[in-house]
Amino acid sequence: METGNHIDSNNVDLNNSESNLISVIVPVYNGEAYLDRCVQSILMQTYQAWELLIVDGASTDGTSELCKSWEKKDNRIRAFFSEENKGVSAGRNTGIQEAKGEYLMFLDADDWLMPDCLERLYADIQEKDVQIAGCSFKRCSDDEWAAMKNNGTKQASNVQKDSVQKDYQTYSRKLISGHDFLKEGILQQDTRCWSKLYHKSVIANHRFKEDFTIGEDMLFLWEVARDAKFISSSEYPGYCYYYNVNGTMLKPFRESDIDQIRCWQMVLDQIREENMHASLHPNTNIYDVSVISRTGTILLMSCMLVVGKLSQLPAKERKKYSYIRKQCSRTLKEAMRIPEAYAGLDTGYRIKVAIFYTYPELYLRLYHAGKSLARK
Numbered sequence: 001m002e003t004g005n006h007i008d009s010n011n012v013d014l015n016n017s018e019s020n021l022i023s024v025i026v027p028v029y030n031g032e033a034y035l036d037r038c039v040q041s042i043l044m045q046t047y048q049a050w051e052l053l054i055v056d057g058a059s060t061d062g063t064s065e066l067c068k069s070w071e072k073k074d075n076r077i078r079a080f081f082s083e084e085n086k087g088v089s090a091g092r093n094t095g096i097q098e099a100k101g102e103y104l105m106f107l108d109a110d111d112w113l114m115p116d117c118l119e120r121l122y123a124d125i126q127e128k129d130v131q132i133a134g135c136s137f138k139r140c141s142d143d144e145w146a147a148m149k150n151n152g153t154k155q156a157s158n159v160q161k162d163s164v165q166k167d168y169q170t171y172s173r174k175l176i177s178g179h180d181f182l183k184e185g186i187l188q189q190d191t192r193c194w195s196k197l198y199h200k201s202v203i204a205n206h207r208f209k210e211d212f213t214i215g216e217d218m219l220f221l222w223e224v225a226r227d228a229k230f231i232s233s234s235e236y237p238g239y240c241y242y243y244n245v246n247g248t249m250l251k252p253f254r255e256s257d258i259d260q261i262r263c264w265q266m267v268l269d270q271i272r273e274e275n276m277h278a279s280l281h282p283n284t285n286i287y288d289v290s291v292i293s294r295t296g297t298i299l300l301m302s303c304m305l306v307v308g309k310l311s312q313l314p315a316k317e318r319k320k321y322s323y324i325r326k327q328c329s330r331t332l333k334e335a336m337r338i339p340e341a342y343a344g345l346d347t348g349y350r351i352k353v354a355i356f357y358t359y360p361e362l363y364l365r366l367y368h369a370g371k372s373l374a375r376k
Contacts, residue, residue, distance in 0.1 A: 022050045022118055022197065023101035027091025028067075028109035029057040034242070035066050037145055041112035041240075043074070044149070047119035052077045053098055054109075055091035058084050089208035089216045092193075096203060104203060106194045110242045112145060117238030121197035124232040130175065131228040134196040137239035144240070171236040178228035179285045182267075185225070185233065187294045191218035195239035202228045213256040215263025222267065253309040258324055260306050261331055264299045271295060289339065296341025303332040304352050307360075311367035318364060329360045 024042055028035055035054075042052050054067050056079065067079035080094055092106055103125065107113065117135065124133035176184045193208075194217070206223045208216050225231060271287050278284040307328050310321060318325070335341055336357065345353060356363040 019102055020049050020122070021101035022047070022103045022105060022122065023053060023095070023099035024050055024105050024107055024118075025053050025055070025092055025095030025099065026107050026109050027055045027057065027088045027095065028059065028063055029085050029088075029091075030059045030061045030063055031109040032059070032062040032066060034110045035063060038107065038109050038112050039070050039077070040149065041115075042107075044115045045113065045118045046116045047122055050076060050118060051099075051101060053080065053095045054078070055080045055082070055094045057082050057086060057088075057091055087210060087213065089210045089212065093207045093210065096207065099200070102200055104198045104200055105196065107239075108194060111194070112140075112148075112240045112242070114148065114238045114240065115151075118197075120234070120236055120238055124173065124234060125197050125199060127175075127230075127232065129229040130232045131178075131199045131202040131230065132196055132225065133232040133234070134190070135234045135236045135238040137192070137195050137241045138237040139243045140240040141243075145242075148240070171234050173232060173234040173236075175230045175232055177230055178225050181225040181228075181231050182222060182271075182287070183291050183294075185231065186218060186222055187291065187298070190233070191215075191221060193217040193221050196221075198224060212259045212263060213254075214259040216259075219263055219266065253313055253321075255321070255324070257306050257309055258327065260302045261299065261328065264295065264302050265331065268292070268295050268299060292338060293340035293344060296335045296338030297344035299335040299338075300332060300341055300345060300353055301349060303328045303335070304349060304356065307356060307364065308367060311364040312371055313368075315365075315368070318368075325360060325364065329356070332357060 026035075026038060031038075039052065039054075042050065052070075052074075054070070054077065056064050056067050058081070064081060067081070070077045071079045078098070080098060082090070082094070088108075095106075096104065103122070105118070105121070121133045121135060124130065202224050204227065206220065206227075208220045210216075212219065271292060275286050278286040306324070310318060310324060310328075313321070332353065336353075342350065342353065352363070355366075
């Protein structure tokens with residue numbers, strides 16, 4: 001169902017009560033260079049019934065001091081400190097545990113929100129049977145933050161004035177059932193847990209998997225989506241994603257890169273399990289063949305992404321990770337047996353998969369040689 005974003009700010013209760021309180025959860029590690037920007041974007045929100053939970057994962061720079069400073073400046077900000085850095089998932093789980101709000105949102109410490117982001121998502125989630133409201137995102141630079149800060153500060157100064165009339169642009173929006181979100185959201189590249197507002201009832205006992213470094217967002221989102229009646233998905237670009245050249249996906253090979261495969265294998269296994277259950281229980285939702293095929297296609301691409309990183313290591317170092325190469329090969333061959341999974345790849349991926357499928361060691365050597373030449 002297509003609809004549009006319409007915000008009536010007079011219907012937004014700005015009293016700081018749990019019934020309309022939004023808990024914004026920000027995990028951070030060594031974020032001294034950018035945490036202030038993230039916090040300021042929350043302070044500039046046109047919707048002011050929020051609390052901000054900053055979870056510091058044992059930072060070694062000045063992040064802890066920044067957290068304590070913000071906590072003193074605004075009683076809506078609470079900081080939590082871990083004795084060791086257990087990762088972003090552990091920080092989010094702490095935030096979920098400590099949140100007081102009726103609604104929760106996850107925000108990465110190097111990102112920020114547009115000034116009306118919370119207000120728009122709050123309006124969307126008020127629609128009947130909507131338990132998750134999401135918006136789009138845009139990649140932003142330091143210059144864009146500076147411009148937004150100047151404009152946002154002026155807008156936020158008028159938050160409490162009921163007489164202020166806001167001319168909001170309308171963006172297309174659709175409602176997706178929780179069951180269909182795998183097909184219409186996650187498998188269409190909406191795998192992000194951030195840029196979404198969740199009603200606390202849909203999160204319930206769900207938590208992020210702390211043993212994953214890649215794919216934990218997608219796994220969490222899928223778990224909670226299945227418990228939601230409807231999910232609102234808007235094209236409004238309210239989340240500002242700061243492109244970090246040192247981001248996880250751009251780092252050299254690490255053993256944990258295998259999570260790229262593990263997460264999609266888990267999805268595939270769960271789909272099969274749920275379909276088996278549905279076949280024994282009439283009137284139960286079942287995932288169609290296209291969902292299984294698309295998941296298989298993504299699993300094939302995930303295998304090749306891991307292999308691509310592995311191939312960039314020197315030959316002697318690659319040998320240490322031969323078990324990962326074998327796991328990639330084994331998983332790829334299993335995924336190739338899924339109907340239409342291989343057909344769903346573009347031409348480039350098909351060639352890569354075909355070579356690695358037949359000559360895995362040769363593929364790694366050729367890929368490594370090609371990358372070495374490209375760097376010269």
